Amino acid sequence: MSAGLQIRGLSKSFGGLAVAREINFDLAPGDRKALIGPNGAGKSTFANLLTGALTPSAGEIRLDGRDIGRLGEAARVKAGIAKTFQITTLFQDLTVRENILLPVLERRGAALRMFRRADADAQANAEVEALMAQFKLNPFAEVRVGDLAYGQQRLVEMTVALALKPRILILDEPAAGVPTGENHLITDAIAALPADLSVLIIEHDMALVFKVARAIVVLVAGAILVEGAPREIAANPRVRDLYLGSRHG
Amino acid sequence: MSLIPRDRRLRDLAILLGMALVLTAAFYAFPDNLAFATRVIIMMIFVLSLDFVLGVAGVSTLGHSALFGAGAYAAGLCAAHGWNEPLLGVVAGAAAAAFVALLSGLFLMRTRGLTLLMLTIAVTEVLGELANKFSDITGGADGLDIVMGPILGVFKFDFRGQVGYVYAACMLLLVFAFLRILIASPFGLAARGIKESPARMRAIGAPVYWRLVAIYTLGGALAGIAGALSAQSTSLVSPAVFDFQLSANALIMLILGGAGRLYGALFGTLVFMSVHEVAASVDPFNWLFIIGALLLAVVYVAPAGLLSLPDLVKRQLRFSR
Numbered sequence: 001m002s003a004g005l006q007i008r009g010l011s012k013s014f015g016g017l018a019v020a021r022e023i024n025f026d027l028a029p030g031d032r033k034a035l036i037g038p039n040g041a042g043k044s045t046f047a048n049l050l051t052g053a054l055t056p057s058a059g060e061i062r063l064d065g066r067d068i069g070r071l072g073e074a075a076r077v078k079a080g081i082a083k084t085f086q087i088t089t090l091f092q093d094l095t096v097r098e099n100i101l102l103p104v105l106e107r108r109g110a111a112l113r114m115f116r117r118a119d120a121d122a123q124a125n126a127e128v129e130a131l132m133a134q135f136k137l138n139p140f141a142e143v144r145v146g147d148l149a150y151g152q153q154r155l156v157e158m159t160v161a162l163a164l165k166p167r168i169l170i171l172d173e174p175a176a177g178v179p180t181g182e183n184h185l186i187t188d189a190i191a192a193l194p195a196d197l198s199v200l201i202i203e204h205d206m207a208l209v210f211k212v213a214r215a216i217v218v219l220v221a222g223a224i225l226v227e228g229a230p231r232e233i234a235a236n237p238r239v240r241d242l243y244l245g246s247r248h249g
Numbered sequence: 250m251s252l253i254p255r256d257r258r259l260r261d262l263a264i265l266l267g268m269a270l271v272l273t274a275a276f277y278a279f280p281d282n283l284a285f286a287t288r289v290i291i292m293m294i295f296v297l298s299l300d301f302v303l304g305v306a307g308v309s310t311l312g313h314s315a316l317f318g319a320g321a322y323a324a325g326l327c328a329a330h331g332w333n334e335p336l337l338g339v340v341a342g343a344a345a346a347a348f349v350a351l352l353s354g355l356f357l358m359r360t361r362g363l364t365l366l367m368l369t370i371a372v373t374e375v376l377g378e379l380a381n382k383f384s385d386i387t388g389g390a391d392g393l394d395i396v397m398g399p400i401l402g403v404f405k406f407d408f409r410g411q412v413g414y415v416y417a418a419c420m421l422l423l424v425f426a427f428l429r430i431l432i433a434s435p436f437g438l439a440a441r442g443i444k445e446s447p448a449r450m451r452a453i454g455a456p457v458y459w460r461l462v463a464i465y466t467l468g469g470a471l472a473g474i475a476g477a478l479s480a481q482s483t484s485l486v487s488p489a490v491f492d493f494q495l496s497a498n499a500l501i502m503l504i505l506g507g508a509g510r511l512y513g514a515l516f517g518t519l520v521f522m523s524v525h526e527v528a529a530s531v532d533p534f535n536w537l538f539i540i541g542a543l544l545l546a547v548v549y550v551a552p553a554g555l556l557s558l559p560d561l562v563k564r565q566l567r568f569s570r
Contacts, residue, residue, distance in 0.1 A: 051452070053451075073451045073452065073454075074451060074454045074455060074456045077452065077453060077454030078454050082452070082453075083452060085448075085449070085452070089446045089448050089449040089452070090446065090449065091441070091442050091445035091446055091449065092445060092446075093441075093445055094438075094441065094442070094445060098438060101438065102438055102439065102442050102450075102453060103453040103454070105435045105438070105439075106439070106453050106454050106455050107453075107454065110435050111435045111436065111438075111439050111455065112435070112436055113434055113435045113436060114430070114431055114434045114435075114436045114437075115430060115434060116434055116435070117257070117433045117434060118433060118434055118435045118437070118438040119433075121435075160449075160453065161452075163453075164453060164454060
């Protein structure tokens with residue numbers, strides 16, 4: 001049984017339209033892989049197939065050898081797959097602390113408690129404090145997430161995903177909408193992720209991809225075009241023609 | 250120094266004590282209007298249950314009277330068959346309404362938006378029609394006349410409505426305290442999360458559909474308590490308990506006060522029913538005009554409800570400095 005994520009022959013079609021075609025993909029513990037591709041390449045579809053938001057038409061998804069391809073979204077989170085969203089879908093009216101407390105309580109199986117204050121769980125609180133400290137969010141603990149700067153919201157987004165203690169973390173365009181000046185917040189946060197966590201980054205910002213990824217997978221029209229180290233991908237003429245263009249040459 | 254304690258538990262206790270004091274003051278201040286005050290309290294419980302379902306968890310419904318009606322008929326049928334101890338009726342009402350909410354919630358909670366709104370109305374209409382059709386059991390259009398026994402075998406309902414008022418006031422305090430605890434709990438936090446972003450809740454591993462069914466069932470039980478109290482205080486249950494108007498009025502009361510924080514439900518109900526009482530006595534035909542104008546003014550000036558007015562004024566003052 002191999003550790004990590006193994007995907008074989010993963011396909012998804014909407015009627016006659018194939019949006020994922022025979023994808024074979026591996027993500028070992030500690031991997032930092034980036035998934036790139038032009039608009040409409042099927043990157044988000046692939047991420048949704050991994051999280052269970054979409055059901056595959058064919059193929060299998062295995063996590064540590066266990067077939068998780070037919071599990072629903074909630075069950076996959078429990079299995080260890082977490083994802084951040086391209087457009088933040090945080091709980092805007094809740095505070096930073098509450099945003100992080102919710103996934104901690106869900107993961108600990110304490111979310112159905114009705115007669116104890118949510119903030120009275122000492123262990124959950126300690127975990128929330130540690131997570132906020134990791135991402136330097138403590139000063140904003142009691143701030144409504146809707147009142148935070150977008151870069152900070154992105155950090156909360158990553159913290160919420162990490163609160164689930166995943167083994168596979170999918171970052172769907174973690175720098176989307178973040179002002180260039182705040183991009184370092186994201187790269188620093190990715191660099192500080194636990195070493196044994198497998199991370200898949202879906203990103204358009206090539207500077208960020210080349211900074212944080214150790215391997216890059218190029219997806220075109222729902223199929224993998226090429227996979228390799230960042231230097232190989234940057235030098236690959238097909239990738240340059242199809243996606244990166246001559247300005248990256 | 251604030252009179253409201255900082256510790257949350259102490260603050261909750263202080264709030265409950267404050268409510269008990271206001272309810273006691275109303276008892277002595279309006280000795281001849283206790284029947285009306287009891288109606289207000291029962292409606293407050295009903296609107297609180299709607300606030301939990303809609304204001305806290307974001308479940309759009311225009312069919313909350315289905316659950317009120319289920320509670321009213323359960324309590325009425327209990328009393329009609331000799332089980333006329335009121336607390337027993339309340340338990341039966343809560344259980345019946347929770348059961349109806351659970352059954353209907355299993356398919357209602359799979360839908361959202363307009364579809365959900367339409368289906369909640371449809372459930373109410375179906376139940377109203379059933380109450381009409383099964384007249385052998387429900388008394389049909391005439392309804393059920395019931396006679397209530399003494400509470401716990403000791404406190405008899407009196408003509409002045411004093412026992413009925415105290416009974417309903419105690420129930421209101423219990424329901425309010427329960428909801429305060431529930432909303433502050435992990436379950437309540439998750440309910441707020443579902444309202445904010447169901448997609449995010451799914452992404453953190455919460456079974457959103459089953460949570461919504463549980464929320465709707467709990468809200469149903471509370472609405473059933475209001476229905477049971479209504480049946481017991483008026484000694485009558487008729488298909489009118491399933492009126493669409495009841496659901497719509499409850500929604501207006503909630504919007505008036507401000508949804509999602511419980512106090513809005515209390516305040517909105519008090520304002521709506523008081524204005525209704527006064528306006529209807531001045532002009533029995535056009536009182537809705539006054540309610541409509543009030544609602545328009547609130548939605549325009551303070552969209553988050555009357556309870557948000559102090560914050561709005563504070564903000565205005567800060568800007569004008």
